[in-house]
Amino acid sequence: MNHFLIAGLGNPGIKYQNTRHNAGFLALDYLAENFFAAESFSKSAQLESFLCHAKKDGRNAILVKPQTYMNNSGRAIAKTMNYFDIKLENLLVIHDDVDLELGKYKISEHSGSAGHKGVASIINYLDSKNFRRIRAGVDAEERKMPTEKFVLQKLSKEELRQLMEVFQDFPGIVENMMDTKTKKA
Numbered sequence: 001m002n003h004f005l006i007a008g009l010g011n012p013g014i015k016y017q018n019t020r021h022n023a024g025f026l027a028l029d030y031l032a033e034n035f036f037a038a039e040s041f042s043k044s045a046q047l048e049s050f051l052c053h054a055k056k057d058g059r060n061a062i063l064v065k066p067q068t069y070m071n072n073s074g075r076a077i078a079k080t081m082n083y084f085d086i087k088l089e090n091l092l093v094i095h096d097d098v099d100l101e102l103g104k105y106k107i108s109e110h111s112g113s114a115g116h117k118g119v120a121s122i123i124n125y126l127d128s129k130n131f132r133r134i135r136a137g138v139d140a141e142e143r144k145m146p147t148e149k150f151v152l153q154k155l156s157k158e159e160l161r162q163l164m165e166v167f168q169d170f171p172g173i174v175e176n177m178m179d180t181k182t183k184k185a
Helices: 020-034 070-084 117-126 157-167 170-184
Strands: 003-008 042-044 049-056 059-066 091-101 105-109 132-139
Touching: 003 020, 003 070, 003 170, 020 049, 020 059, 020 091, 020 132, 020 157, 020 170, 049 070, 049 170, 059 070, 059 170, 070 091, 070 117, 091 105, 091 117, 091 170, 132 157, 132 170
Parallel strands: 003 059, 003 091, 091 132
Antiparallel strands: 042 049, 049 059, 105 132
16 A cells, blocks of 8 residues: 655644744645644654654545654654655655745656755755755745745745635645656555
8 A cells, every 4th residue: 555655844842833944844734634544743752753653545645744853854754764664755845935926836756955954954865855845935025134034934824825725726635746756665
């Protein structure tokens, strides 16, 4: 049976809740509530993550929110992939992207980190960049601060609403990935 791992990147704790850098965590919450038949997220100290077992049309997915902070996301994702014996081609990573305008997203595969330290960590721990990503835009026109500070800023209600609108496209992307990979197996 094909298992899929969908990892949302972010930072743990209330301090970082609803920040731009936590777009991946927000996307996983959206998918768990609006797409999958899913359990609630529970903490796994062993895998350094919050995990959620999810199903859709007979296919299984594990939703994972690494609790290692953004720059060490790869450690938790590699542990989770090893534990559940997930193949690299069945990995999807969702993360923020300051090079994309808020309200936009891009799908990437087989590409470098473009300076995103969470993605760089995953590439390092998996020794590969051969996985799919959804890059959720979080940039704002009026940004007047360094990127490191900007991504840790809370999203306004309007910005959060825009991000949730983008997430409405994600179930179709996830379903397509699962369908494609299931047919190849």
